[in-house]
Amino acid sequence: MDPKHGEGGSKLFRAQSHLYKHIFNYISSMSLKCAVQLGIPGIIYKHARPITLPELITALEVHPAKSGNVYRLMRLLVHSGFFSKTKVLTENDQEEEAYALTPSSRLLIKDESNCLSPFLLSMLDPAILTSWHSLGGWFRGNELTPFESAHGVNFWDYGEQNSEFNNLFGQAMASDSQMVNLVVQDCKPIFEGLDSLVDVGGGTGSFSRIISAVFPHMNCTVFDLPHIVANLPESKNLKFKGGDMFQSIPPADAFLFKLVFHAFGDEDCVKVLKKCREATASKGKGGKVIIIDIVIDEKKDEHELTEAKLFFDMLMMVVVTGRERNEKEWERLILEAGFSGYKITPFFGLRSIIEVYP
Ligand SMILES: C[S@@+](CC[C@H](N)C(=O)[O-])C[C@H]1O[C@@H](n2cnc3c(N)ncnc32)[C@H](O)[C@@H]1O
Numbered sequence: 001m002d003p004k005h006g007e008g009g010s011k012l013f014r015a016q017s018h019l020y021k022h023i024f025n026y027i028s029s030m031s032l033k034c035a036v037q038l039g040i041p042g043i044i045y046k047h048a049r050p051i052t053l054p055e056l057i058t059a060l061e062v063h064p065a066k067s068g069n070v071y072r073l074m075r076l077l078v079h080s081g082f083f084s085k086t087k088v089l090t091e092n093d094q095e096e097e098a099y100a101l102t103p104s105s106r107l108l109i110k111d112e113s114n115c116l117s118p119f120l121l122s123m124l125d126p127a128i129l130t131s132w133h134s135l136g137g138w139f140r141g142n143e144l145t146p147f148e149s150a151h152g153v154n155f156w157d158y159g160e161q162n163s164e165f166n167n168l169f170g171q172a173m174a175s176d177s178q179m180v181n182l183v184v185q186d187c188k189p190i191f192e193g194l195d196s197l198v199d200v201g202g203g204t205g206s207f208s209r210i211i212s213a214v215f216p217h218m219n220c221t222v223f224d225l226p227h228i229v230a231n232l233p234e235s236k237n238l239k240f241k242g243g244d245m246f247q248s249i250p251p252a253d254a255f256l257f258k259l260v261f262h263a264f265g266d267e268d269c270v271k272v273l274k275k276c277r278e279a280t281a282s283k284g285k286g287g288k289v290i291i292i293d294i295v296i297d298e299k300k301d302e303h304e305l306t307e308a309k310l311f312f313d314m315l316m317m318v319v320v321t322g323r324e325r326n327e328k329e330w331e332r333l334i335l336e337a338g339f340s341g342y343k344i345t346p347f348f349g350l351r352s353i354i355e356v357y358p
Contacts, residue, residue, distance in 0.1 A: 027076075028076075028080050029124055030124070031073060031076050031077060031080075032077065032080075032082060032120065033120060033121065033124045034073060035073065035077055035082065035105075035108075036108055036117050036120055036121065037121075038060055038062075039060075039110060040056070040060070040074075040083075040105075041101060041105045041106070041108040041109045041110075041117075042109050042110045042111075043056065043059045043060065044056075044083070044099060044100065044101050044105075045101060045106075045109045045112070047059070049088065049098075050086050050088050050098035050099060050100040051098055051099050051100075052088060052090070052096050052097065052098045052099075053070065053071055053074070053097070053098075053099075055098075056070060056074070056099065057070050074099055077105075078099070081102055081104060082102060082104050082105045082108075083099045083100065083101065083102060083105055084099070084100045084101075084102050085097055085098070085099060085100075086098055086099075086100050108120065113178065113181070114175075114178060114179055114181075114182070115175060115178075116175050116176070116179075117175070118168065118171035118172045118174070118175045119172040119173075119175050119176055121168060121172070122168045122169050122171070122172030123172065123315070125165060125168060127151065127158065127162070127165055128147075128315075128318075128319060130150045130151075131145075131146045131147040131149075131150045131151070131318050131319060132146065132318055133150065134146040134147075134149035134150045135317075135318055137149060144321060145317075145318065145319060145320060145321060146317075146318045146319075147318060147319045147320070154320075155319050155320050156225065156320075159227075160225070160227050166227070166228075170203060170204045170228065173203045173204070173206070173259070174203065174204050174206035175206075176259070177203070177206040177207040177210070177258065178206055178210075179348065180207055180210055180211075180348070181210055183347050183348060184210055184211070184214055186347065187347060187353065188214065190290060190353060190355060191211060191214075191215055191218065191254075191290075192215075194215075194218050194253045194254045194288075195217070195218060195219065195253050196218065196219045196220075196221070196251075196252040196253045196254070197211070197218055197219070197220050197221070197252055197253065197254050197255070197256055198220075198221045198222075198223050198249060198250050198251075198252040198254075198255050198256070198279070199211075199220060199221065199222045199223065199256045199258070200223050200224075200245050200249055200255055200256065200257050200260060200272070200276075201223070201224055201245060201257060201258075201259075201260035201263075202222035202223060202224055202256070202258070203222070203224055203228060204222075204228065204229075204232060205222040205229075205232060205238065205240060207256070207258050207292075208220045208222050208238055208256075209235075209238060211256075212235065212237050212238040215237075216236075216237055217237070218237060219237050219239070219252075220237060220238045220239070221238075221239050221240070221241050221250055221252065222238070222239070222240045222241070223240075223241050223242075223243060223245065223249060223250055224240075224242065225242065225243075225244070226242030226243070227242075228242075229241065229242050230242065245260075245272050245275065246268070246271060246272065246275070248275060248278075248279065249272075249275045249276055249278075249279040250279065251279045251280065252279065252280075253280070253287075253288070254287075254288040254289070254290060255276045255279070255288075255289045255290070256289075256290045256291075256292070257272075257289065257290070257291045257292070257293070258291075258292040258293070259292065259293060259351075260272075260293075261291060261293055261322070261333075262293050262294060262312070262316055262322045262323065262324055262325070263316060263320040263321075263322040264320070264321060264322050265321045265322065265323070266329075266332075266333055268321070269333050269337075270333055270336050270337045273289065273333065273334070273337030273338075273339065273356075274337050274338065276289050277337070277338060277339075277358070280358065287357075287358030288355065288356065288357060288358065289339070289355075289356035290353065290354075290355055290356070291330075291353070291354040291355075291356060292347075292348065292351050292352070292353055292354075293324075293325075293351060293352070293354065294309050294312055294313075294324045294325075294350060294351055294352070295325065295326065295327055295330060295344055295346070295352045295354070296309050296310070296313070296324050296325065296326040297326065297327070298326075305349070305350065308350055309324055309350060310324070312324050312350070327344060330342070330344070330354060334354075334356050339356050339357060339358060340357050340358065341356075341357045342354055342355060342356045342357065343355045343357075
């Protein structure tokens, strides 16, 4: 055999593996979704030690004809790092394989703090997944987003019309915000000295709830679309207000935008940033904007982190009119809206805090 041929062949087979891995990437996310639907992370957590396959099968209450398939699901999820395999001693001193949680599946334990299961279930909801089938056609058509091509309405109106989807999305955002409690002490200087803060597009207020508890003297207002903030429990220094940020924003010393700007195009972001300047409560110390969002940095970030950020960017293309931005792109928005400068601190893994100065 011509050795050159052989080498070319193996290169192509490697390319085939690479191609197939990416064709089937959805199997990784859908298998993880299945594990969450079955409550596997919670079962292992409650078991309080690594769980053997028979123990897991019993706890799952799967149909007897399906019990042989649990191993196959777990094998893939061990391979992708969501569970680990270890050995335990059974009652009759036999060594048996057992599954344990990894740091990633610890984030999927229902009802525990920092549980991202709602985020997973929302992002893998059929309403979002269906939109991806419209992406190719969207490039050539004139609909605003693939989501709109698929559903006939934009993402925000769809939420208003579908309360189940809306609630799931609200829980997803709240679960994401809850992770802030891990770094809230480090963020303290950013909020110190402010008398009032408006959390614009603050959803159901889980971020503001944490911040308002840490700063009891700061009045926090969560400002979002009326159907999002209706009937939510308030506290002494946490209030909710419905409205449209493109029309006007309630006055405050500072304005917080967590994962809001990435859902909108540049022109919309500049418009909203200018609204903040109009709404500054006290010209002396006010007017600061605090943005929590992704900053793409392909040179500095590790491969996996960049990949996750680029996935978010595509998601913003498919479901809304937004995008993820690199530092230059953030700078352009900030300066165009008339702010004098900014400081970026990468606080939250995927997300950074961008402090924007008047
Ligand atoms: C991606 S979510 C982020 C929610 C929240 N900041 C968080 O991180 O959990 C974007 C939010 O912007 C809100 N939003 C969209 N359009 C808006 C508008 N025109 N005025 C006010 N809020 C809006 C949505 O309802 C949603 O709660």
